[in-house]
Amino acid sequence: MILVKETKLCELFLEVGRQQYSIAAMGNYFAKNEQEAWNSFVAALLSEDGNSAVKEIYQNLANAVAEYNKQGHPEVNIKIVYNYVIAKIIRSIFVEPLELKKNWYFVCRGGEIPNPGDFITVQIFQEPLVAVRQADGTIRIFLNVCTHRQSLIFEGHGCVGVDKSTLCPYHGWAFSIDGHCKNAPGANRGEFGADFDLKNYSLQEFEVKIDENQGIFVKLSENSHLKPESQPENHQNIGIEITNLLNSVSPGYADGETATLPEQIRFWLRIGYLEENIKQLIAESIPEGIRDSRQLRLESLIRELKQAILTVDSDGSTPELNDVVQRVYGSDEQEQIVGKSIEYPKIDLDGLEYSDSSQRRQALPIWIYGDAALFALEVEHLIKPTWQFVCHINEVPQPGNFTWLDIVGERAFVIRTANGELFAGKLQDVTQRGSYPKFGLPNYGLEPIDIDIFYGFIFIRFTWEGSRLADSWYLPGLLEPYQLENMQPIGGTGRYDINVEVDYKLLWENFLEDYHFPMMHKGLTRRFGVSSDCEGINGMIIPMRDPASPNLTPIERQYYDCAKAIARHSWEHEQQLQDFAAENHALPETLCYSAFCSMSAQEEIPMPFSLSVFPEHVQTFSLVPAGPRESRFHVRSYGHTLNPDDTNSKAIEEARRANIQLLLESLHEDIRVNYICQDSVSSRLFEKIGVFSIAEFDVAKFQEAIRVKLPITSFQRKPL
Known part of the structure; x- marks a missing residue:
């Protein structure tokens, strides 16, 4: 009975998502042709009235939300969901600079x-x-x-x-x-x-x-x-109304929280929207010269559709979502386009070399953040060849244990085989998500993919070429004393995923530098001695402040006191270890008062994964690309098994608990600013002249890797 109700709910929200796309198409027409019609269109959306299409989508959404609330879910406010729906409509409407010349635009009084x-x-x-x-x-x-x-x-x-x-x-x-x-x-x-x-x-x-x-x-x-x-x-100020609307639905603008509506509803709406978008894109009459661009956009949208289905319906229990996939691939016309293998543009790497990142100070253009056609190229040239973090070896310890990672519409499994080895493979079809792995079949019925293990952490990738992790990790010798292979997962608050509607490149650039710490992360700067120079060892190793800042919050004070209680050596010895690390690029023993971050060399593998090492535990942080403007934070915590008879165990456990909470607070601060940036990069008028400081050295390296692997990103204006 519950399954039947969930299926009905799914169908209701899918239909609203389809209507959402149709109304966005209407808005695009008004935006490009008549300013007064555009103003009236937005006013109708904001008032939930004004024309039949707006009335219909509001009523259908109200019915869906009412049904959702009846079924025992935490109650959802229709206004919150409706604001999200119309904000997505407005965000999807673009007017190019040539179109903007038609009018003067009213701003305010x-x-x-x-x-x-x-x-x-x-x-x-x-x-x-x-x-x-x-x-x-x-x-x-x-x-x-x-x-x-x-x-x-x-x-x-x-x-x-x-x-x-x-x-x-x-x-x-x-x-x-x-x-x-x-x-x-x-x-x-x-x-x-x-x-x-x-x-x-x-x-x-x-x-x-x-x-x-x-x-x-x-x-x-x-x-x-x-x-x-x-x-x-008495004219309604549409520009101000739109700004207020976008601010009200963007996580972090007001309150730093993750989402303004349940993820299940958000993904159902997104699936319906994507289905209709794909359907209309297939039906469009496309001039010969831009068919490759349409094919790339289709590939990107289909991947995002599959990723949304995998995320919201991981066990395949909602047949309606399989029907969505079948409709995308259904008709003969659709099969001619969707089923056709893509001829990806050849990326000519001859003659291209890495420039000195300290000399490459100009940032890449903003059109690359969230572009659907480019994302299809990124999947082939950046994401598939890159190692993606899945889990720790102790999360699949016994034969028959398995887990999976969903990324860009693919589900990659890691399985501990009967002989104790690790095997990685991917689903051959998203509609099989509820029936795998079948352990009796060859390769478990999966298409084998590459797998590698680094200090006990398991990674997969979808190509078989390129360097192994041990060859591309930046300063792996720093990790040696920590015996990471022996750690166990910390459950509860130490393990979580957060979906965000932001391009993964924007997010990863945020995590590649500490230049933003003083402005954004007041708590981190209270706890640690953050340097403005993040190049080399000094940027990786961050000492805890001694003495402690007098402005610590209670939870920060708790972490400081617990870390000090488990000290195994003096602050002076800590400094000696930092000096040793700077000189030898390795450590003879663990640091106790410092934290540091370890990751791949970005110019070799631009891999959105970092391992943060703290005195009491380690945290893995990876970014999973899901679509042009959809990503997933994949956060896991690990630590050595605590001995209940050890007098330090209680302090270690309390330090872990406090630090995990503090790190989550910092992540919400990052989410906030990245939603703001994602709105900014939608501008068609912004001429980016951004420059990198020394403290953004790794961002420059990451962008250099993108430029080399995808030279098309060097164009100031979108060429696709």
Whole structure:
């Protein structure tokens, strides 16, 4: 009976997802053809009324949510789910620069920002803008995107002192109300190079007109010769409404939490949306010159569809989702396109070499973050050839034990065989997800894939070429004393997965540098001595502060005290070990007061995996790409088995518990800023001139690896 009810629920939300795509297609038409129609369209969405399509999707969603609440799930508010649905619609609508030249765009009224320093943020299609009242009373409008690493700078509606600066929430770059960059942390120490000049990093500015009713308008293209049209006094400010809507549904904008609606509902909606998107893309009449781009987008969307199905229905218990897959592959027309093997564009690596990352300071363009056609190429050239973390050997200790990893629409199994060896294979069809592995069949009915073990951690990859982990790991000698092979998984709060609607490359760049720590992670900087120079050993090993900061929170104080209680040597000996590590790239014994992060050499294997080693436990952190703008944090904790008779065991256990909680809090801080960045990179007007500091050395190496493996990413504008 429960299964029947879940199947019905699934069908209800799938239908809403299909309608969601159809309404987005309608919105795209209005956005590109008539500004007033676009404004009316958004107003209808926001009011849940106004036209039959909006009324229908709201009513269907209300029915689905009511049915969901009836079945004993934690109650969900229809408004929360509806806001998410319409925010996804608005985020899917893009207007290119050539289309933006058709109009002046209403921003706000002068009375909304009456005083010097007052600002208000608005969204014009995918362009985040901020209007700021200057000291002389004039209004200036800027693209609200930091010229360093594409984060939104201003949030909401507020006031900045005319003599003060607004700090980018990501890395703390400071901008005055006239848009000029006033400070970049580390610049005065030469960490951006001798030729770095703050004057080159001002915010992009646009022309402003103010009409007789104090209506403020912006021109987003130099080619626009139209005059701004006066707005009625009671006209709904669509740009501000859109900004408020996006902020209300983005995890982290307001409260730092992970999701505003149950994951099950989110994925059901996403599956319906993707199914309709694929159906319409197949039906489109595509000019000969861009068919390869359509084929790549189809491949990307189908992978994301399969990944969503695997995530929300891992045991195959909802037949409706198998029907979705069959419909995607169903008709003859669809089979001609979807079933056709893709001829991936050849990536010419001849003549391309790694440049010195310290010299490659300019960042890759923003169009690469979240592009569906590019993601299909990334799967082939970046993701499939890269080792992906699955589990520890002690999570599959006995013959017959198995686990799996879902990634880019594939399910990869790791199985302990009857003779004690480890075998890796993948499902040949997503519809088989509920019936594998079949241990009686050759290779368990799976397609064999590559497997490797590094210090007890198991990795798989979908190609058979390339270096082994031991050959590409950065400074593996630091791990030797920790006996990681003997560790056991820490369950409960030490093991979790979080799905986020952000490109995995954005997320991984965040975790490759500690330049953002002082601005974003106040707790980490209270606990550890974070250096601005993350190159080499000094960036990998982070000492705990001694003496402790007087501003520690209770949970931070608990961790500090527990770590000190389990000390096996003095702080002086700790420093000697750090010096030894810097000189020898290895350790003779474990560090006790320090934490460090170990990962692959990014220029060789741009692998989104890190192993964080703390005095009391280790945490593996991996990013699982799921689609162009869908990723999964895969976090696991491990530690040595505690002896109940050991006087240190209680302190170790309490230290683990406190640190796991603190690390989760830090992760939520990262989630927040990356949702902000994902919105920023949707801009079609932003001309990225971002530059890397010394503290972003590994980000530069990661981007260099992407550029070498996918030279197409060097284009400033999207070529696909």
